[in-house]
Amino acid sequence: xxxxxxxxxxxxxxxxxxxxxxxxxxxxxxxxxxxxxxxxxxxxxxxxxxxxxxxxxxxxxxxxxxxxxxxxxxxxxxxxxxxxxxxxxxxxxxxxxxxxxxxxx
Numbered sequence: 001x002x003x004x005x006x007x008x009x010x011x012x013x014x015x016x017x018x019x020x021x022x023x024x025x026x027x028x029x030x031x032x033x034x035x036x037x038x039x040x041x042x043x044x045x046x047x048x049x050x051x052x053x054x055x056x057x058x059x060x061x062x063x064x065x066x067x068x069x070x071x072x073x074x075x076x077x078x079x080x081x082x083x084x085x086x087x088x089x090x091x092x093x094x095x096x097x098x099x100x101x102x103x104x105x
Contacts, residue, residue, distance in 0.1 A: 005089040005100055006066055008059040010073055010082060011041055017055035020076055024059060029069050031103035034058040062104050063088070 008030075012020060014037065021033035036056040043050050061069055066086050073084055089097070 003088055003090065004063050005092070005097060006061055006063050007087045007089060008057075008061060008066065008069055009085045009087070010057040010059065010077070011039060011054040012057065012077055012079075012082065013053075014055050016076070016078055017057055020073060021057060021059075023076060024061075024069065024072060027068075027072065028103065028105040029065050029072060030059045030061045031100040032060045060089075060100055062101065065104055 010017075010020065017035055021030075021035055024030040024033055034057070036058065039054045039056045041050075041052050041054050059069065063086075070084055073082055
């Protein structure tokens, strides 16, 4: 049952994170989106070291919706290359996964 579901990780500026979370829920592309504030990302971009304050979004969705989630994030995220990582949910509470399925389309 669990291989049909995904946790998607996305980092974004605080205001963007909030609107992404709301949009994903409104569009029923995700059952739940957690905003984890206080994240500092360190990375190299175009040859320069960068350090940015961000929010981590933990998005729970169906595997079949990942393409639409990816498109939504890319269309609504200010970064040229937003972080967008999908991880399979291999196990979970049957009741929670049933709710996840019910809340997404």
